[in-house]
Amino acid sequence: MAVKTEAVGKEWPATTYEVGLEKVREYANAIGASNPVHHDREIARSAGFRDVAAPPMFCVVYSAPAVGPAVLDPEVGINLATMLHGSQEFVWGEPVCVGDRITTTAGCAEIYEQDGKGFYVFETISTNQDGAEVVRGTWTNIVRGV
Amino acid sequence: MADLKPGDAVPDLKTTPDKYLPHRYAGASGDFNPIHIDKEFATAVGLPSNILHGLWMMAQVARGNAQLADGDPRALKRLSVQFRGMGFPEQELTVSGTIKSVDGGRVVVDTVAEQGGNQVIRNAEAELII
Numbered sequence: 001m002a003v004k005t006e007a008v009g010k011e012w013p014a015t016t017y018e019v020g021l022e023k024v025r026e027y028a029n030a031i032g033a034s035n036p037v038h039h040d041r042e043i044a045r046s047a048g049f050r051d052v053a054a055p056p057m058f059c060v061v062y063s064a065p066a067v068g069p070a071v072l073d074p075e076v077g078i079n080l081a082t083m084l085h086g087s088q089e090f091v092w093g094e095p096v097c098v099g100d101r102i103t104t105t106a107g108c109a110e111i112y113e114q115d116g117k118g119f120y121v122f123e124t125i126s127t128n129q130d131g132a133e134v135v136r137g138t139w140t141n142i143v144r145g146v
Numbered sequence: 147m148a149d150l151k152p153g154d155a156v157p158d159l160k161t162t163p164d165k166y167l168p169h170r171y172a173g174a175s176g177d178f179n180p181i182h183i184d185k186e187f188a189t190a191v192g193l194p195s196n197i198l199h200g201l202w203m204m205a206q207v208a209r210g211n212a213q214l215a216d217g218d219p220r221a222l223k224r225l226s227v228q229f230r231g232m233g234f235p236e237q238e239l240t241v242s243g244t245i246k247s248v249d250g251g252r253v254v255v256d257t258v259a260e261q262g263g264n265q266v267i268r269n270a271e272a273e274l275i276i
Contacts, residue, residue: 023174030174031205032161035217056212056222057205064176085200089226095219138226 003111003118003146007076011107012069017062019100024054027061044097051098059090059135063124066104067139070122076108078120079143086119086142093133101129109138118146150214150276156243156255159210163198163235171202198233203267207259210241211272214253223252224273233259233266243272251276 021041028038033055036043044052071078096102103126110121124137168182177199180187188196204227215221233239243257253274259267 027174030167030171031202031209033205033209033217033219035219037219053219055205055208056219056225057201057208060201061175085229087226087228088201088204089224091224092222 003113003143004075004077005111007073007108008111009108010070010073010075011105012066012073014103014105015065017065017102017104019054019058019062019096019098019102021052021098023061024052024058024098027058028055031055031057041098049095049097054096054098056090056092056135058096059092059126059137062096062102063104063106063126063135063137066106066124066126067122067137070106070108071120071141076111076120078118078141079146082144084142084144085139087138087140089138091136093135094128096128096134100134102126102134103128113146116145118143150245150248150253152245152247154245156211156245156257157213159206159213159241160238161206162238163202163233165235167202167235168196168198171199175199175201177201193232195234198235198239198266200229200233200267203229203233203239203259206239207241207257207267207270207272210259211243211255211257211274214255214274215276221274221276222272223275225270227267227270229266230268231261231264231266233261237261239266246271 037053106124109123120141122139185196243255246254255272257270
């Protein structure tokens with residue numbers, strides 16, 4: 001059985017995420033990011049940030065609401081029961097700080113089959129309230145037994 | 147860090163996620179997939195135990211490489227990883243890396259994460275501006 005590729009090129013509606021102080025602290029604690037710029041407003045500002053800075057990998061928190069509907073879209077047709085997160089890339093731009101409003105769009109970049117597995121590649125682009133790009137993500141999900 | 151050159155090692159980052167770390171990371175990230183937080187569910191679907199979130203492990207790779215810039219979150223410009231194998235709570239995770247190229251302040255690192263000799267993140271590459 002071949003994978004369906006109709007969804008390649010599809011884009012999903014943009015989502016917006018407002019970055020909160022305690023969420024950044026909670027995330028930083030969960031990953032062990034102890035640099036005080038992720039916890040303390042004064043230290044972050046004196047280090048040149050607008051406010052407490054999010055760790056780079058906090059991008060998964062504000063991107064997730066955009067990626068979820070893409071992965072679950074019946075037109076894409078992923079069998080969640082046999083899906084694995086195969087690989088991931090992020091390219092960072094402007095740092096994200098508390099108070100930022102981040103808008104993320106998700107699109108389906110590629111669907112292909114290799115060695116009996118389906119590869120589903122999604123791309124996200126996140127920008128801040130000034131229109132500056134903060135991160136670009138490439139999410140590759142692998143589905144066994146397509 | 148002024149004298150970084152290809153072949154140099156990034157300092158290892160070692161961390162042991164405690165039993166409840168997947169629950170805290172689930173709350174922090176919003177990923178409540180039961181394979182990460184429910185041992186009974188995980189074993190019922192054929193896993194040895196509940197497993198670590200891949201993106202938590204990726205965050206450790208990010209943190210390990212950011213050591214080159216004293217943890218400055220602005221330094222990390224790109225990180226790509228492949229998730230392979232499963233990571234487990236209550237076992238030490240080691241992130242290591244070797245500098246691949248240095249071009250002015252732009253440093254590219256080959257990096258991996260392993261647990262008990264099993265590479266859980268491989269073929270990873272980090273790019274930093276230092």
